[in-house]
């Protein structure tokens with residue numbers, strides 16, 4: 311019986327793929343893959359620490375990619391969901407994908423496929439939300455700065471969108487939950503981590519970090535938001551469904567509502 | 569920049585522009601050029617108004633001074649309201665600064681008609697031109713085509729704008745005569761026709777010369793006001809079909825009339841905005857554009873109006889029970905799309921899923937099919953199906969009952985389309 315064993319990886323996507331590789335190597339039917347620091351091992355399970363190995367990760371990546379392009383996207387998106395036991399589910403998904411029982415990434419009548427698809431879909435939705443809900447504020451040293459607190463780790467997914475769109479301004483998008491951010495310096499996007507003493511939500515109080523004009527524009531935007539509402543058609547339920555309350559604190563137009 | 573003055577203008581000119589319901593910013597494919605600002609075509613909704621509409625563009629009038637007196641419009645000459653006008657540079661600055669903060673996808677600029685249609689159109693173009701040429705702005709620009717503007721100006725407008733639109737507003741010519749006596753039907757049609765012809769010409773040229781410049785890459789759209797002149801749903805949808813077909817419209821928008829006047833030709837102040845009707849019209853529009861229905865299948869002389877308590881697909885199905893039940897595991901995409909409770913997303917899932925195994929109720933449910941409606945119209949891999957010989961009114965009653973339990977506010981609140 312070697313089927314219950316916990317593989318502990320460093321939390322990176324490449325680390326996870328390395329763990330998948332090791333799981334395959336050891337012919338584990340079921341792999342309990344867990345992030346370092348979040349280990350919840352049973353009393354009698356054996357653990358093995360995985361050292362991220364780019365070459366091994368690459369081999370898994372290529373193996374999956376050869377099978378299906380949509381599967382590779384689903385795996386990456388679902389991985390970023392950070393859900394409990396997502397790793398084990400992904401391991402099963404990859405097994406199916408590589409094994410003979412596999413029928414296709416579009417087999418919507420298979421449970422495991424459906425679950426991964428729906429996880430990936432949720433992460434995709436969060437990606438879109440962040441592309442919409444990021445609110446930059448202009449600092450005195452001319453960086454457009456935004457804080458976000460997404461449900462899933464979507465920064466890697468939105469980088470390209472913002473780089474393409476805001477090519478002529480420096481910007482930072484910072485994930486306050488995961489404590490890292492993206493910084494575009496007009497050339498490339500880098501991953502940064504900041505010591506934020508003050509989380510710059512769009513609060514009513516002004517911060518000395520931002521320009522005076524910044525607050526004028528926020529004010530104009532709030533005004534615009536208000537005057538564009540048609541009073542005789544108010545539909546709060548629909549409004550909240552589209553703009554869930556947990557995002558409000560970062561949206562300048564919802565400043566007063568928070 | 570005098571922010572207080574700008575704020576005042578913005579309040580007036582955004583307020584007057586909000587009755588234009590179009591806020592689409594998709595369908596263009598403008599890329600960021602030379603490391604400039606922005607790109608277009610993602611169609612992102614950056615926020616939603618409290619009435620639940622997508623906010624994706626800065627939607628304002630250049631001015632609400634107007635020489636016309638269209639009864640249904642807040643901006644009409646005879647209306648006693650505050651008037652304001654933006655300078656061209658002010659609109660440019662607002663757009664750029666909102667865009668840089670990720671508030672918007674771009675600008676939707678309309679205007680009251682001051683001096684003359686051409687004079688007005690010229691100013692709108694000047695804003696777009698400045699944004700493109702001086703600011704290297706590649707975000708989305710939607711310009712209103714001013715009724716009566718010359719062909720030359722409409723040509724120029726398309727060089728800078730992603731989308732152009734003329735709102736036909738009143739779906740029938742007789743209604744237009746009644747409510748906007750000083751406007752001519754031809755004035756609306758002429759700019760539409762010019763834009764359509766240019767779009768065709770440019771796309772022909774692009775086939776030969778790849779580098780041909782863009783002309784209104786997101787096409788043109790129009791809007792009709794619903795419930796202002798006692799028109800039928802048939803009037804509206806036949807007119808919409810006409811515009812889709814003959815003017816290559818990308819979208820027709822339907823806007824429930826919001827009472828803004830005591831004019832006796834119009835519904836009185838305080839009458840309710842026909843939101844449910846508006847929603848049914850959008851659903852119908854959807855059926856025509858994506859579900860393969862043609863308009864006379866849904867509305868004709870005997871049935872000039874949609875039913876309000878059920879969606880138009882269900883309405884059609886109940887009138888055509890002879891096409892049902894449909895076998896989920898055999899039917900083609902066209903027929904699957906006609907089953908009530910099955911959206912286009914589910915159609916695709918059914919077609920991929922059934923390659924691997926015969927689908928049962930359980931599978932359909934997981935794919936997101938609304939079985940409470942669909943079950944009366946389908947058979948699948950199960951011995952359990954609706955065997956009773958139910959007539960249309962029975963089925964309708966049962967569906968309504970099952971919905972009432974679940975979504976009490978279906979009629980007033982649910983503005984979503986099909987699932």
Ligand code: SF4
Nearest residue numbers: 634636638641644680
């Ligand atoms: S011309 Fe346009 S802005 Fe002027 S009253 Fe008529 S609809 Fe309103």
